[in-house]
Amino acid sequence: MSQKSKPGGITARITYNNCFQWKNKLASYLALKLLHPYRPTAPQQTASMSHLEHSNSPVTKEVGITGGNYTTKRRRSKSNSRRIRQRQLDFQSIIPCKVNIQSLPEDIALRITSKLTLKEAAQMCVLSSTWRQACVFHPNLYFGIQTVLGSRANTELIFTDPRKRMLTTNKFIERVDAILKNHCTTQVNKFAIEFGLSTEHASHINRWVSFAIASKARVVVLNLSPNKSALDRDNYDFPFQLFDGHSGSHLQALQLHWVTLGPPPDFCGFANLKMLDLVFLIVSQDLQHLLSKCCVLEWLRIRLCFFQLPSLSSLCVQEPLYRLQYLCVEDCAFREIEFHAPNLMTFEYKGSRTLINLNECLKLKTATIRLYLNDTLEYVLTWIPCILPQVDTLSVKLRISSKMSGFTQPPLKFIQLRHLTMEITSCCDPNSVFQLAFLLEAAPLLEDLHFDMFGFDLCHGDLDDIMDLPHYHLKIVCIDGFYGTAGQVGLAKYIFKNALALEHLIVKPGWKLKLPTSTSTGYERYGRQEANKKLVPLDTNSVLTIL
Template sequence: MKTLAYSGNFGSIKKLKLDNSEAVLGSMMTDRLSALPDEILGYMLSFLTLRDSVRTRLLSARWRYLSDYRCVLHFDALNVLGNENNNRELYQSKFVSVVDHYLEIWKGWNLSALKIHFCLHNKHALHIDKWVESGIRMEVEDLDLRFPSTNPEERYVLSDQLFHSGKAFSFKCLRLRYCTLTFSSGCTSWISCLATLELYFVPLCQEDIECLMSGGLNLTSLSLVHCFNTDISSVIELPRLKKLFLNNTFTKIELKCPNLESLKCEGRVDYFKFSNVPLLKNVNLRLQYHYRGCSLTFEDLAIHAPKLQKLSLLVMTLVQPRPANNSLCLKRLELLTDVPTGFDLFTITSLLNASPFLEILHLQLRMRNYTKQSPHIEYSDCPHLNLKEVKIDGFRRWWNEMELARYLLKNAVALERMVIVCLCDCSSTIDGSVSSYCSSIREEIATTLLRDMKTSTELVFTTPIPCSVSNGWDISNYGVRVFCGE
């Protein structure tokens, strides 16, 4: 029951009773947040940005001296300046002074990670060196420096001399982007402590890569992206490496990593050799040019990567893989390739035949205006017992995609779904006759493929962009659905 007694007007309230208890009002006015223990309040502050955390402490004299229980110091435009769009040279001086102040506050704390992401140059090297030294004193395990700069000559130069102190051996992860790293001759002790090394746009020479290979025996993850201005030849022999990402130009790469599980390589490679990768499960190759060992790679994988389950391969020219004595254990194959007019797409069937456990096939074709006539080869039907999903992207009817699609519909015993992505230009035209022509072509292709379909298979026929004429059919007598357009 609520009662309100007043005299005159509402501004002169004399007495307030809530449920006949004045004590309830007192409990409602209590600051429950300030009643929390210091440890919980400090933990809550750690979820705020550094800037907001400092401002929040000004709300109360008690909060001003609370400890911040964050284990990661992340300095970027949003955390320091309150606006992620302020990552510009105009704010460099302010950013540097604020970081100096914050690190002075956190002096003496043990942190797990120190991350500094801002547009800084080598003219701030004295401050950055002090920040790295502060991270070493705080025994951080993860050091992440990212200083975007359009001019390579202005980039911050990090000397590994900073890592020669005793506490630097706490480093387990080093991430550098848009920096320059200098190596002391013959000193690789700090590299041997690293488990993760990521270098992006960090210039390296042949001697530097040899230093990394000889010192990084405990690395489990290695990323080298756009680090070389000249061709590099390397034998990567790291016994504990599990994850490798390369994006550079190599004259030769040979892998001898017995614990490697995942490989991603982009760029140009003249020679690629798998020697000792028994645990390799995932391979993603995006190579700009056809390298000499392309067909040899399939044989290498069959012999040296018996547990390989996913292969994603981009080559400029699809070549005929030579038959291998060993079968691949692939479950997913993604093949992205340039195919000239006149090329026989049935060459991939030899790779399919060498992968009896394959479940998913994604074939992406890119049109090329030159002609390369393949030699005539007779291909016999071969059942694919585990293939469940097929996607052919770039379908134009210029090559023999139709024959390949029909082959897969006939021989993929367990096929559940086939997706045909047909390139279509009718959306850029206004003439309705052109759109009708594209639609009729697609309908003709779908009707032809239906002849070889099983009742348990779904055929999806679509375009990479919404077509101006989209049709959908429910073909009940086949027990499947065919979609035209998205």
């Protein structure tokens, strides 16, 4: 027997034998609290439950049930406080009955168990005989290496030793099968598998997918990538044959990592799928055929996509996706990307130069473009306005390798662009930063401009090739990574001179790349000195801030 001192001078005595009773009563209280319309209406019990719900001390998430004085947030008189101090919480009178989860309606059981994680539900099964079925009623089934094999599972050891990996994989499969065999609910909200599996385990994964279909799961996650080598292309083939018009109608979100996609020509699609996340794919059939069968799709991401045949490297979805609002394509070698999505609002692209057709996406307002190629800013000023003419907020990451020659004005303009962030890495010609002055002409309505600059060396230069052009909307400019190169100083001078509505020019000295502390501090100190010497005298309107 142990003693623990509680607030207010009250000592609670809890033994090992009755800890199960406290846990059982807590589970019963949770059920009664959630089942408000089903509570007994006896006066004594109703009053007691009211005291328990408004009490601050007895129930906490970390400790569970503790002893202590009854407290209230109401203003207390002396007599009322004395009366409250004399009353102690009696759980035996407050909760005279037990609630068996097996006796509850299924929707109520789902509501209760959904408040717990799968691991907590399993612990409740062990600690309370009344709640022995809590785990098998759980609506969110997440099977990961830590969840199934325990928090002490050494991931690195398991997946570096082939024999250990095989034993661990077999144990993982056996435990998942055991849980699903005993699961008795007819509806699952989320079904997730996150474990490194491949095509040799297809029969087990197909069985689990069939369970998700039979239980009408709304969210299905198959992440088969944990601890797999990037060279391992022995991907599991997603079983499109298990889905038909009826079985796939409940699916609303599908996340597939490290699988092979080969939808057959007669695949009927997912009628109610709203979210599709595809990562590290091998495409064996036309991917656009799958997307064209997802008519209500709202969110789509395709990342790290590989093709078995060169003819499959085109992503042109001819069927209109009227509900698509978010589209992300990253690290894929698509030769062409075309979507008809009139309600698309956000577009993200990461990769090399390719043909992108989003001309019908007139509501597209936010875009992020990250390019691999070493090119001049001319490509950005001619390509992005062509594919994103209506964009309002744009983030661009690029490398500038050389100075533009013979480029005097941008042929196309951002007609709606107001917020622009640019992450720029310059090499070969540090003076290429001068080209950024063309942005003021390319975006006449620009209001907010933020530069993140990497890799600029000290050099000398001028802006003779760029003609002054007044800008009437630019209000805020930030130059992060400033350390006094001629290009950076010249760009700041150009902004001072031509941004007539400028309110804030924020300069943050420093070197953005990782360097030893002493070297980084030296660049920051030098950048601050250059800013004070060359920019402060130009600040006639008191808009300059040096961080």
